[in-house]
Amino acid sequence: MNKLKSFSCSLLAIAVLAGCQSTKPASQTNKAKVSNRASSAIVAKSAYDFSDDDIRMPAYFDTQGLDLCTFEPGNEHPDCPLKKPIVRMYFDGAEVGGEGQGVNALRAYEDKDLLLMLENQFAGINRFRIVTQDDDLIAIENTIASAQQGAGYVIDQRRKQQVLKPDYLVKLDSLRTVKNEGSITGWMDYTLELTTAVLNPFTREKMSHPNLGKIRVKSEDVRDRSELKFVMASNRYVSGFRYFDSAHVNAVINDMASRGIDILLTRMLSEMPATTQVLGIKGNKLSLDRGQNAGVMPNETMIVFSYEAGFVEPLGVAHVMPSKNHATGEIVRWKDTDIADAIKAKAEAGIYRPGNGVKIFAVSVGTPADFLENRT
Known part of the structure; x- marks a missing residue:
């Protein structure tokens, strides 16, 4: 048994799109100062700098329609949130x-x-x-x-x-x-x-x-x-x-x-984050079904979450690197919840593959910190 948590967690409905309730605000991005007299760029915080309270579903991501997804990047259902507009x-x-x-x-x-x-x-x-x-x-x-x-x-x-x-x-x-x-x-x-x-x-x-x-x-x-x-x-x-x-x-x-x-x-x-499905977890390592073909960028910070019957539960924060059609990642910090602990234990014992109606996804929290320096 894990020690008693300082706060209780439960699966939340799609409309809530948040993890465990906490009095501390989540922080998933940093302000990159362009000028004190001009607009500033907001970039994602490194996964290595996340606290437990930061591991929440990012703003603007909507899980509605995930049940309609075919998970075929070139042939997505029009109402699937993974479809590229x-x-x-x-x-x-x-x-x-x-x-x-x-x-x-x-x-x-x-x-x-x-x-x-x-x-x-x-x-x-x-x-x-x-x-x-x-x-x-x-x-x-x-x-x-x-x-x-x-x-x-x-x-x-x-x-x-x-x-x-x-x-x-x-x-x-x-x-x-x-x-x-x-x-x-x-x-x-x-x-x-x-x-x-x-x-x-x-x-x-x-x-x-x-x-x-x-x-x-x-x-x-x-x-x-x-x-x-x-x-x-x-x-x-x-x-x-x-x-x-x-x-x-x-x-x-x-x-x-x-x-x-x-x-x-x-x-x-x-506002329009990248999303991939997690195929498997081994230890802290992730195997993801999409990469650059779905807009996943190098050094992406992503929230890993489970999805079942319209409910979401944040599991951890990962650092992700894409290839052309796939991506690999590492869960840098697991969420301090019973659900995350159970999945972590299964992943440590072998390769955990979601099943029985449960799917696991990873969603980006913003622009990678080195994007402005290396990609624009």
Whole structure:
């Protein structure tokens, strides 16, 4: 028998999505400071830093529909929460404001490059299927394929491989502003604000989830302020940052947009977590049925939980590394509950394989801590 617990635990209903009740708040993420005057990225806390109270179901994860899952990544039931949503992205960068020098060059910014950057970043995390709007490249490739393989080949491939139909539209609106300070020696201060809307393309509804909020990036977050310094004489440009040259301005805005998209991704990764099914547990080692194909990322922190008849029970926190179609992990800390203790004992005696209506899953708690350094 285990010693009497300081708090009692029970299986909770789906709507609760929490583990053992505790007076201490759970903490599963850390704030990665980008700037004290700009939006910050929120990244997952390392599994090795979790306390028992932190081992709870993460926010935004919904177990409803798990009974419908086929556990076939390429052929999931549409109502299965493990199905990757199909997304088409839009970027609207029309709004420009400011005062003083440099507003005209800011208006000349080319937004299409930002849209393609957005598509590339979202496709790279592999939790969504992105319908690209790079129509120019698609048209060029179809022309080449038709010339090399024949028009019949292109028609046949189009018939076999239907264009993806988006489940959601993700639209980014941006506001770019500029102001400059100083009369002889001045500095350009740029601000980029991004807001996101998620829409159902068929009902025209603006969805409340995921709610990514507003992201604000300042030029000083990506460039040393001295790089944006310029000198004027008799109200004419003399030297320094070429605030009137759209190429120079675009370079700064591109860096700001890249930072904003990075922050956007960390929020999206928290609100739409990766989930895998646990095939077996041996000691503290996990075997998982999905990997990069389901958006599991290197050094992922994941909560391991059991699921039975619509009830969930957190079992532990794991550090997970994916391969292409599978993943392995290590339970760094087991939850201090009778259910977790029983499964741990079976795993220590051999390979524990869930059965008798019980399934075990692992769900990510947010962006891996090294994602911003190594993947963006």
